[in-house]
Amino acid sequence: MASISTPFPISLHPKTVRSKPLKFRVLTRPIKASGSETPDLTVATRTGSKDLPIRNIPGNYGLPIVGPIKDRWDYFYDQGAEEFFKSRIRKYNSTVYRVNMPPGAFIAENPQVVALLDGKSFPVLFDVDKVEKKDLFTGTYMPSTELTGGYRILSYLDPSEPKHEKLKNLLFFLLKSSRNRIFPEFQATYSELFDSLEKELSLKGKADFGGSSDGTAFNFLARAFYGTNPADTKLKADAPGLITKWVLFNLHPLLSIGLPRVIEEPLIHTFSLPPALVKSDYQRLYEFFLESAGDILVEADKLGISREEATHNLLFATCFNTWGGMKILFPNMVKRIGRAGHQVHNRLAEEIRSVIKSNGGELTMGAIEKMELTKSVVYECLRFEPPVTAQYGRAKKDLVIESHDAAFKVKAGEMLYGYQPLATRDPKIFDRADEFVPERFVGEEGEKLLRHVLWSNGPETETPTVGNKQCAGKDFVVLVARLFVIEIFRRYDSFDIEVGTSPLGSSVNFSSLRKASF
Secondary structure, rough: OOOOOOOOOOOEEEEOOOOOOOOOOOOOOOOOOOOOOOOOOOOOOOOOOOOEEEEEEEEEEOOOHHHHHHHHHHHHHOOOOHHHHHHHHHHHHOOEEEEEEOOOOOOOOOOEEEEEOOOHHHHHHHOOOOOOOOOHHHHHOOOHHHHOOOOHHHOOOOOOOOOHHHHHHHHHHHHHOOOOOOHHHHHHHHHHHHHHHHHHHHHHHOEEHHHHHHHHHHHHHHHHHHHOOHHOOOOOHHHHHHHHHHHHHHHHHHOOOOOOOOHHHHHHHOOOOOOHHHHHHHHHHHHHHHHOOOOHHHHHHHHOOOOHHHEEEHEEEEEEHHHHHHHHHHHHHHHHHHHHHHHHHHHHHHHHHHHHHHHHOOOOOHHHOOOOHHHHHHHHHHHOOOOEEEEEEOOOOEEEOOOOOOEEOOOOOOOOEEEEEHHHOOEEEEEEEOOOOOOOHHHHHHHHHHOOOOOEEEOOOOOOOOOOOOOOOOHHHHHHHHHHHHHHHHHEEEEEEEEEOOOEEEEEEEEEEEEEEO
């Protein structure tokens, strides 16, 4: 997961799940991304060419302290995130405006941003020639480096910083070294998960997907990336709880955990929680990665990265970015596919099983590429409900940013913010933008829309490099999401769900799992 703005590490694809050595290649889509212009004061957009009126950026920040708190209360309690942005779009008749973003005082020095809330203005946030990404991973504040061993982790580095290239190359190596384990370990761990869910369902009448899925996701990542089964280490089954607590200490200013406002505001939105309270938990995770990442740490030596710094980065990439991303993405996928209905389920089951059967009963990358509806459903999940909603960038120079209706001058040094769900559900780009359309990306015309799928901190049609901030594991995430859908519909004709809310993603229970009948 990202992303998660970068929840996931790298992009290599096995051809088969047989035991013989596998070859990998970076997945490239048939559609090439459009370029971006780079003048000093001109249109900072990937699509704009027509003349648009220059408009002053509407909105205001209110009085010091009072304005940011009012916006924070609207965001968390009085409106909720999506209505917070939509109400101001209606008020200002603009998808670009000024607003304060949480957390504000006394955690963030300056909460003031220019919000970009459509699919045309949003992509400037990916252009590292125009925006700086230094220390902006979590937005207008940065958690203490005491939470990451005293290091600024890759996610917080701008591509211009020397260590960015080395650390991103280390993540590329991570998946390259694990290429033969991804398919078999995914099938093994998630088969165990659904076996346990079936038992829980038979005993209780429903089965909690989220809690069980968290442990499965970490077991899969540990076994696939590092060849280590956590159950055989001192960590045992404790990782999900340790990670969740540590992530909370990183992200608490941006979360609502369901407490009354009078308790939640002073507890998690006003001051940073002391890192010392999770130091021992983090140390247990650190020791697991230090002991498990042998070959990866040898590569770190070659890249000129200390083993200590490499271990902290591997921990963050695996636990925060990837595990955290899967914790959000997989329940959201179950929710969206579950709500799509039994007819869609039957179409997916028929496609998946028929392709595998025609491939001699084997699941290979070639077979997965033939599953057009399955691929489209994964992309539609990522479009409709991206696992990471926020993107930030600081303007490196004076810019003119275009929305669909107007152009806006932004000064160098101003903070830009994008709420991704509004950009990827832009009705001027997508037909039936607020509907989940399973077959949206099927066929040539569907694939052309992939450039507007932005979950990975970049368009789906572009490729992560050491020179950009696109999620290093963009293709890996798409792969495991497809494997997840395939695992469900190899086993079941359809399923029913009950959905609740969670501080991170959705809370999902299975209320039925109908086993495969054909």
